[in-house]
Amino acid sequence: MKLNIRVFPNLDTLSHSALDALLRIMDEAIRERGRFAVSLSGGHTPAKLYSLWAQTEKQKARTDWDCVHLFWGDERYVPHTDPLSNYRMTNEALISHVPIPAGNVHPMPGPEHFSTAEAAAEAYESELRKFFTGAAPAFDLQLLGLGTEGHTASLFPGSPALDERVRWVVAVTAPANPPQRLTVTLPVLNCARNTFFLVAGPDKREIIAALRNEPTPQASEYPAARVQPAGGPLWLLDQAAAG
Numbered sequence: 001m002k003l004n005i006r007v008f009p010n011l012d013t014l015s016h017s018a019l020d021a022l023l024r025i026m027d028e029a030i031r032e033r034g035r036f037a038v039s040l041s042g043g044h045t046p047a048k049l050y051s052l053w054a055q056t057e058k059q060k061a062r063t064d065w066d067c068v069h070l071f072w073g074d075e076r077y078v079p080h081t082d083p084l085s086n087y088r089m090t091n092e093a094l095i096s097h098v099p100i101p102a103g104n105v106h107p108m109p110g111p112e113h114f115s116t117a118e119a120a121a122e123a124y125e126s127e128l129r130k131f132f133t134g135a136a137p138a139f140d141l142q143l144l145g146l147g148t149e150g151h152t153a154s155l156f157p158g159s160p161a162l163d164e165r166v167r168w169v170v171a172v173t174a175p176a177n178p179p180q181r182l183t184v185t186l187p188v189l190n191c192a193r194n195t196f197f198l199v200a201g202p203d204k205r206e207i208i209a210a211l212r213n214e215p216t217p218q219a220s221e222y223p224a225a226r227v228q229p230a231g232g233p234l235w236l237l238d239q240a241a242a243g
């Protein structure tokens with residue numbers, strides 16, 4: 001399948017460019033809808049972008065934080081204080097450094113909030129439906145990562161969650177540490193107005209090549225290939241991942 005790719009020398013330049021594009025989308029979203037709803041990805045790759053957003057005075061100052069709403073595309077079902085928590089990573093890199101209202105930060109719940117991952121997933125879906133007032137969950141921007149076996153968010157190859165067409169958020173058991181996770185489903189992933197995959201490092205080279213050779217994205221064994229929102233995702237790769 002054809003990927004809409006931009007290649008950067010390294011993660012630092014990739015992150016700077018991703019932030020510039022994010023802020024342009026933010027400006028348009030606030031102009032048109034009065035708010036910027038962004039779905040964040042976890043893992044390691046996006047941390048540089050998040051810290052640039054918080055640490056670069058110009059970028060931080062030009063952001064109208066009262067209009068920014070942060071969501072997550074997936075989360076590990078661990079306490080928000082756990083080193084494996086995507087929320088914790090984002091809080092350390094971004095949230096704790098910027099004047100965003102607490103009510104604008106919408107983390108996926110953990111075991112400290114709901115005793116089961118299923119209950120946490122249901123609660124987050126309710127929060128999304130409330131925010132989008134029952135309309136489609138069209139994030140202004142969703143950031144996604146890519147696993148070496150083609151997972152994105154916490155949709156892994158072979159997962160029954162890949163067939164979910166009604167629920168927006170489900171609990172899954174992933175072949176990763178930790179296994180219990182919450183993830184948005186493809187109906188959400190294919191609804192965003194803008195989608196960026198941020199992919200860096202030589203360990204992603206093989207999966208990027210596999211995706212480029214994928215003949216049938218909609219039925220691909222690689223969950224990331226099935227993310228086909230209108231206009232298609234933009235793939236921001238460093239040279240190491242692009243090969």
Ligand code: 6PG
Nearest residue numbers: 042043044045145146147152153
């Ligand atoms: C997660 C992520 C996941 C991530 C990929 C890539 O919770 O782990 O949301 O989908 O984006 O695993 O992770 P890296 O950026 O660490 O390679």
